Amino acid sequence: MNAREEILNRLRTALGPAPTAPRVPREYRVDDALDGPARIDLLVDRLVDYKAEVTRCRPDEVAASVATALAGVTRLVAPAETPESWLSAYPGKVVTDGPQPLSVAELDGAGAVLTGCAVAIAETGTIVLDGGPAQGRRALTLVPDHHVCVVTSDQVAGGVPAGLRRLTPTRPLTFISGPSATSDIELNRVEGVHGPRRLHVIVVEPG
Amino acid sequence: MTLPHGTGHLAGSRPFPAAAHVELGKPQLRANLHKATHTIRNKRARVVEELPDWEQLRLAGSAIKANVMARLPELLVEFEAAATAAGAVVHWARDAAEACEVVTRLVRETGTDEVVKVKSMATQEIELNQALERAGISATETDLAELIVQLADDEPSHILVPAIHYNRSQIRDIFTERMGDAPAGLTDEPRVLAEAARLHLRRKFLSSKVAISGANFAIAETGTLVVLESEGNGRMCLTLPETLISVVGVEKLLPSFSDLEVFLQLLPRSSTGERMNPYTSTWTGVTAGDGPQNVHIVLVDNGRSATLADEVGRQALHCIRCSACLNVCPVYERVGGHAYQSVYPGPIGAILSPQMTGIEANKTLPFASTLCGACYDVCPVRINIPEVLVHLRQAAVDSRRDKPSAERTAMKAMAWVMGDRRRYARALRAARRGTVPLERVLRRRTVRHLPWPMSAWTASRDAPLPAPESFRDWWRRTR
Numbered sequence: 001m002n003a004r005e006e007i008l009n010r011l012r013t014a015l016g017p018a019p020t021a022p023r024v025p026r027e028y029r030v031d032d033a034l035d036g037p038a039r040i041d042l043l044v045d046r047l048v049d050y051k052a053e054v055t056r057c058r059p060d061e062v063a064a065s066v067a068t069a070l071a072g073v074t075r076l077v078a079p080a081e082t083p084e085s086w087l088s089a090y091p092g093k094v095v096t097d098g099p100q101p102l103s104v105a106e107l108d109g110a111g112a113v114l115t116g117c118a119v120a121i122a123e124t125g126t127i128v129l130d131g132g133p134a135q136g137r138r139a140l141t142l143v144p145d146h147h148v149c150v151v152t153s154d155q156v157a158g159g160v161p162a163g164l165r166r167l168t169p170t171r172p173l174t175f176i177s178g179p180s181a182t183s184d185i186e187l188n189r190v191e192g193v194h195g196p197r198r199l200h201v202i203v204v205e206p207g
Numbered sequence: 208m209t210l211p212h213g214t215g216h217l218a219g220s221r222p223f224p225a226a227a228h229v230e231l232g233k234p235q236l237r238a239n240l241h242k243a244t245h246t247i248r249n250k251r252a253r254v255v256e257e258l259p260d261w262e263q264l265r266l267a268g269s270a271i272k273a274n275v276m277a278r279l280p281e282l283l284v285e286f287e288a289a290a291t292a293a294g295a296v297v298h299w300a301r302d303a304a305e306a307c308e309v310v311t312r313l314v315r316e317t318g319t320d321e322v323v324k325v326k327s328m329a330t331q332e333i334e335l336n337q338a339l340e341r342a343g344i345s346a347t348e349t350d351l352a353e354l355i356v357q358l359a360d361d362e363p364s365h366i367l368v369p370a371i372h373y374n375r376s377q378i379r380d381i382f383t384e385r386m387g388d389a390p391a392g393l394t395d396e397p398r399v400l401a402e403a404a405r406l407h408l409r410r411k412f413l414s415s416k417v418a419i420s421g422a423n424f425a426i427a428e429t430g431t432l433v434v435l436e437s438e439g440n441g442r443m444c445l446t447l448p449e450t451l452i453s454v455v456g457v458e459k460l461l462p463s464f465s466d467l468e469v470f471l472q473l474l475p476r477s478s479t480g481e482r483m484n485p486y487t488s489t490w491t492g493v494t495a496g497d498g499p500q501n502v503h504i505v506l507v508d509n510g511r512s513a514t515l516a517d518e519v520g521r522q523a524l525h526c527i528r529c530s531a532c533l534n535v536c537p538v539y540e541r542v543g544g545h546a547y548q549s550v551y552p553g554p555i556g557a558i559l560s561p562q563m564t565g566i567e568a569n570k571t572l573p574f575a576s577t578l579c580g581a582c583y584d585v586c587p588v589r590i591n592i593p594e595v596l597v598h599l600r601q602a603a604v605d606s607r608r609d610k611p612s613a614e615r616t617a618m619k620a621m622a623w624v625m626g627d628r629r630r631y632a633r634a635l636r637a638a639r640r641g642t643v644p645l646e647r648v649l650r651r652r653t654v655r656h657l658p659w660p661m662s663a664w665t666a667s668r669d670a671p672l673p674a675p676e677s678f679r680d681w682w683r684r685t686r
């Protein structure tokens with residue numbers, strides 16, 4: 001018998017002839033109780049608490065906010081399909097990923113990366129990337145040491161269940177909650193290990 | 208059909224009390240553990256308090272896991288089909304040795320002799336690093352705590368923070384002596400130590416061809432794997448190499464993606480005491496142009512089916528490895544993880560290891576507890592650890608019923624004495640007469656040291672001397 005058959009047989013033996021699967025009670029909070037502005041306030045509060053930098057702006061201020069967030073950055077990585085309106089005030093060089101993918105060395109040599117996101121979760125201060133428009137492949141937001149992420153108000157969900165329900169499970173997802181950190185030394189959180197040590201979130205509020 | 212037990216790093220050579228005795232003699236260890244466990248349990252309490260529906264989430268988490276166990280064979284088949292359709296290759300391993308063989312073969316096929324690893328309990332359990340080393344493949348642990356332990360040539364002592372037994376200055380010393388490229392004049396500032404690890408590993412990350420990971424969850428419906436982490440070392444390993452091999456215990460399944468809405472709330476708050484860990488990655492087979500293009504998944508039994516066969520004990524398989532039970536355990540806080548001699552220490556280890564190995568190999572672990580129940584209270588999936596401990600204590604005693612024991616001989620003698628009223632009264636009077644001189648000398652009604660075998664009792668408590676008068680004698684006298 002091969003390993004697969006044997007393991008499945010063992011598990012069936014272990015369970016006996018009639019295992020009963022209990023019903024799952026789902027009485028936890030699922031819907032967003034907070035309205036849009038309150039959600040954004042909560043998201044900002046949680047992002048700041050976990051040491052992300054945050055800029056709040058109106059839709060017509062995105063380019064200026066991006067330029068300010070990228071002050072001092074001379075080489076910026078951006079995924080294909082990054083809206084031109086985000087980059088119009090940035091004076092440095094923009095290196096676009098695609099159609100030829102950038103090498104790891106090129107990513108490592110960039111001062112920052114600019115992306116959008118798929119969903120943000122207010123209650124946990126999380127942004128979720130799914131490789132969709134203006135997000136690119138996963139390496140883009142990993143290798144550069146500074147990640148600037150534009151979040152629009154319609155992308156902000158209140159809690160984890162509401163956030164997950166907006167996602168497509170089979171896309172490669174990255175949930176980001178603050179900059180890279182570790183709690184491995186005496187269980188205290190220290191920001192900055194392997195992922196980007198600076199996370200700057202630009203929250204675009206309705207105009 | 209008998210269900211084989213697990214192998215690998217699940218049991219040690221010494222009984223728990225002997226191993227604990229050694230650890231208790233290390234004052235620095237106790238100070239480090241006290242500080243770390245109290246820090247984390249306070250952080251956990253604060254973020255759990257924030258959620259008004261924490262108990263509802265626990266109930267859902269517990270039921271989802273019970274549901275998974277009851278449907279495990281069909282869910283595994285479903286997972287395999289979905290992952291395969293998405294471009295992953297699924298392998299199965301009956302035990303630790305077979306899992307190591309599969310992984311070693313897969314690494315060899317890539318032609319490399321270097322791999323980077325994301326912290327994973329399953330690979331610790333099957334002793335994968337040692338197997339790879341025997342095959343001439345060097346494996347680098349990339350989680351900061353795992354790196355510390357690996358550099359120190361030590362063993363992990365905690366599920367979440369394997370280097371919890373070291374404080375910052377000890378970590379500085381390990382880096383300075385063993386890291387090779389440690390910066391000169393390294394201080395014990397945690398930020399500086401983290402920076403040293405970043406520099407040490409960065410070249411490796413950017414050039415590695417093969418990575419090995421575990422998984423926190425495996426989604427049956429979609430064939431998706433999920434890894435939660437903090438540092439970004441996980442993302443490095445899961446994203447940059449060409450080949451990714453993930454070793455996953457069969458109990459890690461969840462029926463559907465929507466179940467993550469429960470576990471992504473329970474796990475971070477219970478483990479690191481954060482609302483959400485910095486990074487969570489999910490991947491489903493292969494994504495063209497993004498991440499590893501060769502994706503392997505090794506599903507491991509290694510004693511899990513044997514554990515599943517025990518109707519009381521199978522709830523230990525619900526464990527999501529958060530380690531909240533370690534952080535609140537009065538026994539763990541004093542002895543640390545090494546005393547348990549298994550990759551799974553603490554309260555959960557005391558019920559998981561003996562079931563995976565069979566009670567014979569771990570018969571003292573179910574007694575490594577005061578049954579205070581703090582572990583049950585904090586468990587995000589409501590594993591009734593005290594209940595399983597008591598159940599396994601019975602199994603431990605049952606396993607040696609046919610062998611002679613001092614306790615059983617004493618109990619038989621007591622049964623004979625107490626089986627007859629007059630015989631019992633005579634024995635009591637004789638005992639009293641015999642101990643009166645002792646009481647005069649000691650000037651107390653208790654004895655602190657008795658000779659063997661009664662020393663087993665007086666090692667941790669005083670033995671009372673017989674009362675001056677029995678109840679029956681008193682009754683007769685005063686009636």
